[in-house]
Amino acid sequence: MLGPEVTKSADDSPRKRAKMIFEKMDVNNDKELTLKEFVDGCLADKELFQILTNEVKK
Secondary structure, three states: OOOOOOOOOOOOOHHHHHHHHHHHHOOOOOOOOOHHHHHHHHHHOHHHHHHHHOOOOO
């Protein structure tokens, strides 16, 4: 989800990144995230999981 296809650029605002993450998590494209979609999306993306759990790589 945030891996190689997501590259940081000067115009990559937090709003744009959040929208992209939301769209990837919204698997049925209904413009709403269920708890299951959110949890599955977080668990499937190691970088996003680390961001949300404040895990730091050692």
